[in-house]
Amino acid sequence: MQEFRLDEHSEQFPVAMAYVPWQRFEGIYEDLEKAYCIGTIFPELNKPFTGGRCV
Amino acid sequence: MNNKDQMLRDIGIVGFTVTELALYLDTHPHDRNAIEYFNHYNRIKTQLEKEFSKKYFPIRVDLAESNQEWRWGAAPLPWEGVCG
Amino acid sequence: MWSYERRLEFPVNIKEPNAQLAQAIISQYGGPDGEMGASMRYLSQKFATPYKEVAGLLNDIGTEELAHLEMMGAIVYQLTRNLSMDEIEKSGFDKYYVDHTLGIWPQAAGGIPFNACEFQSKGDIITDLFEDMAAEQKARSTYDNILRLVKDCPDVAAPIKFLREREVVHFQRFGEALRITQDKLDAKNFYAFNPGFDRCEDCGCKK
Structure with a gap:
């Protein structure tokens, strides 16, 4: 997991606020029917629920 | 799946793709790549809706031109599911 | 205004x-x-939003939430369709049935009726966006809980999985709307004034 240390960017991201990273367009699922069943056309936003800690 | 159900599913899939791209563009209004994708899929959606509405039942009220019977009213209710 | 797709x-x-x-x-x-709260929240907040792009996003997500509300109504309707009196009595559904028969009425699982206290429209864009991001996470958690209950019901799990993923996407969009809002304000102090209310003393303009 990439470590993102906010204090390296403290000018860009002042304290007492929250920041969501920008999504960059990197293409969509080729199989749109699969995307439909998942609930997003963007692979980077696919965050499924597994219901268990050790998968 | 019969032709009608397949076409309705295709409208669902393309319609969803258009919705997703529209929300992305709401926060990325200058993303030319996304704009191209939106224009492309939106054209497909519009075309599918026109064809479907002519052949089966109107999917929007502005596609409900009727003759002897009001086609919009006669269209199935989407929340009925398999038993509908 | 709204259109409907059948x-x-x-x-x-x-x-x-x-x-x-x-x-x-x-x-x-x-x-x-739930989805009624989500749609009413965003469609209410849109009016006092000072930035056009953010108001547009609230409107578009609010519109999608109405479609989700319809899906949830369809799920509850199909889950209670053609129930026998025996099934109604044995399942504990009798408490709802006595007031609504098999009609769909907005309430929580615990019985609290839908009400506007379940959302806020603060008239402060930063506050409203944090409310929205929290709302999407709360909805996602609720769908997680439902998914645990419907592991053996693929018919129910499929639309629920879809709805849950939409919450994740909406969270990202509201986060981006917050970034847009931050860019329009002074990073030295985002909270110096409410851009939807406080005016410049000289020009009388708000935005």
Whole structure:
């Protein structure tokens, strides 16, 4: 997991606020029917629920 | 799946793709790549809706031109599911 | 204004009714973190939003939430379709049935009716966006809870998985709207004034 240390960017991201990273367009699922069943056309936003800690 | 159900599913899939791209563009209004994708899929959606509405039942009220019977009213209710 | 497309955003085809499940799932129809709250929240907040792009996003997401509300209504309706009196009595659904028969009425699983106290429209864009991001997470958590209940019901799990993923995407969009808002304000102090209310003393303009 990439470590993102906010204090390296403290000018860009002042304290007492929250920041969501920008999504960059990197293409969509080729199989749109699969995307439909998942609930997003963007692979980077696919965050499924597994219901268990050790998968 | 019969032709009608397949076409309705295709409208669902393309319609969803258009919705997703529209929300992305709401926060990325200058993303030319996304704009191209939106224009492309939106054209497909519009075309599918026109064809479907002519052949089966109107999917929007502005596609409900009727003759002897009001086609919009006669269209199935989407929340009925398999038993509908 | 609104148009209607004669289809659900994602299909709902539940072959077997299940009154017990319906009682829990109804929370996403009219409960505190459900789709009625989501749509009313965003469609209410849009008016006092000072930035056009953010107001547009609230409107578009609010519109999609109405489609989700319809899906949740369809799920509860199909789960309680054609129930026998025996099934109604045995499942505990009798408490709802006595007031609504098999009608769909917005309430939480615990019985609290839908009400505007379940959302806020603060008239402060930063506050409203944090409310929205929290709302999407609350809805996602509720869908996680429902998914645990419907592991053996693929007919129900499919639309619920779709709805849950939409919450994740909406969270990202509201986060981006917050970034847009931050860019329009002074990073030295985002909270110096409410851009939707406080005016410049000289010019009388708000934005």
